[in-house]
Amino acid sequence: MVHLFDSASQPQLSPQALPDVVIELGQLFVDAGHELSLVGGPVRDLFLGRVSPDLDFTTDADPDATIAVIKRWADHYWEIGRDFGTIGLRKDQHIIEVTTYRAEAYDPESRKPAVAFGRSLEDDLFRRDFTMNAMALRLPSLELVDPYGGIRDLHAGVLRTPGEPSASFSDDPLRMMRAARFASQLQVEVADEVAQAMEDMAGRIEIISAERVRDELIKLVNGKDPRAGVDLLVDTGLADHVLPEVAALRLEIDEHHRHKDVYQHSLTVLEQACGLETGDDGPVPGPDFVLRFAALMHDVGKPSTRRFEPSGAVSFRHHDMVGSKLTAKRMKKLRFDNDTIKAVSRLVELHMRFYGYGDAGWTDSAVRRYVTDAGPLLERLHRLTRSDVTTRNKRKAERLAFAYDDLEERIAALREQEELDAVRPDLDGQQIMALLGVRPGPLVGRAYKFLLDQRLEHGPLDQAAAEAELLDWWQAQPESQQSAEPDREG
Known part of the structure; x- marks a missing residue:
């Protein structure tokens, strides 16, 4: 055992690296005749020069004894983890967990551990996941307990x-x-x-x-x-x-090397997407899970859509749409929330939308649709699309980067002119119903969609022009003919 602050052979840590509550709590347990140690990730992070958000402790005291020690000191405590030997508490801004020494074993078919309380700190450390997490600081003495070589492995990486x-x-x-x-x-x-x-x-x-x-x-x-x-x-x-969809990206490379390694390409896209994240004051603060996971999953539709064409080329038609569905299905199985599922799968769906812009050129209408379809995901889509360029052909990479620079400039110009972030039809639902003399229902939704399409296609219209467009559309709808027929009854 090594005292952290006396041994020249071990990393030297300043006591100031630990919050005051750590020493205070350790003294409380010792005064009550118990042991207490800071354990696991917080100890590891001290050696990595990081401040851990968690404060996890282990003790020889059982849950009843732990409560007796902390109940007057803590601002609040709870017993949700009592069956596992854990008492949670809050002191000032710190959330703390104190767990009785454990020796646990799992039923091979069970998801939950069968818990038995242990008798010593060393035994408790042995049941932890990795050696670098199986270190403890005895409190309040700050003596390092490292029976399984955690410091050695941490330094060796x-x-x-x-x-x-x-x-x-x-x-x-x-x-x-x-x-x-x-x-x-x-x-x-x-x-x-x-x-x-x-x-x-x-x-x-x-x-x-x-x-x-x-x-x-x-x-x-x-x-x-x-x-x-x-x-x-x-x-x-x-x-x-x-993540079987990611594993499946390791497509066999045909002998003529007619397509690139999709798996390695996806990992490179993930890396490049990470590099395009912004600081906290930017539009995509990192780490951004939605962007990163979309980068990883963007090509998962390729294995099921791969076709060898007569010309010798390899195609992956509609892999964006297929990949979007596969991504959503996998995320649902992993119990992601609906908003995250929709955001990631939408990015996968849209990641090919840009291609062709540099060759064919887009109308202002196409640019408006690109922005509208991306919605709040636009900044992430910018980064995903740029990250998807992994070609070693420098000229091709420069051409794609130039084309996307141009697209972003056009988006900025149109946004300034037309407030693209909040594109709406030039008439709202109430105005549509008043002009057509109809009640709320599917017809209003169709009219709204028609006006939105007009707005995207032609830009903003004044009210008179929008009303004229709507009336022209209305004349072609079967409902307008029905409303114009005379009442034949009575």
Whole structure:
């Protein structure tokens, strides 16, 4: 055991790196005759020079004893995790969890652990996921407890488990997803034996709830190196269970190399999209999960739409539409919220819309439709489209970049003239009903859509011109003829 602030052989950390509540809470437990240690991610992050948003503690006190220690000190406490030995509390701005030493085992077919309280800090650390998370600071002395080489592995940038990886992943298969997440977040290499166990046990992830898998996936995609995390999922076979559409992107390369490696292309697009995110004051602050996940999934429609043409070319017709549906279906299975599903799948659907602009040229109407169809996703669509250029042909890349620069300039000019962000028909629903003498219903919706199409096609009209357009349209509708027929009864 090493005292953090006396040993020249270990990294030196300043006590000021820890909030005052850490030392205060440690003293309270010691005064009550118990042990308390800061544990896991917060300790790891101290050595990485990061401030962890979490404060997780472990103790020999059972939940009743923990409550007795903290109830007068905490601003508020709760017992939601009591069955798992965890008491949550709030002190000032800090959210804290204190968990009794645990020794837990999982039923091979169950998603939930069978919890048994442990007897020592070292045993508690042994049941944790990885060695770099199996370190603790005894409180209030700040003595480092690192029985499984967490500091060694952290400095080496290698992810290992305290015990046998197969035993760890059998206990909690979600740890395999966590390994991929740490590869992305912490930019560490996964030890060979860990990767092998992930490959051997990939199917065990099926017993984990979709929500828990989703949460790990979000953290992976939002990490510093999501390419590394996704690559690990695919290489170990985990992606076959959680993101099979991405695994399927590894299309076999035909002997004539008539198409590029779709999987590696998608990872490059993901990397490039990350590089186009903005700071907090920009239009797409990073990390932006919607943009990143759309970049990863944008070509998932290609495997099912690939065709070898008589000319020798390879086509992927409508892969954008197919990919959008596959993306939405996968995200629903992973229990994403509806807004996120709609945003990501819409970006996948629109990612090919730009192509052809530089060759054929677009009318102002086409530019308006591009902006309107993207809606609030426009800035993300700009970045996704630019990221999708991975060609090594410098001249082609420059031509596409120039064309998109031109499109953005035209959008800016039209937006200034016409307030494109809030394109609406020149008449609203009330005006339509008054002019046509109709009641609310599907007919009003059709009229509204007609006027919106006119607005997109021709730009804004004054009220008189819009009314004239609507009346001309109305004369061609069967409902207008019905309303003009005389009453033959009576």
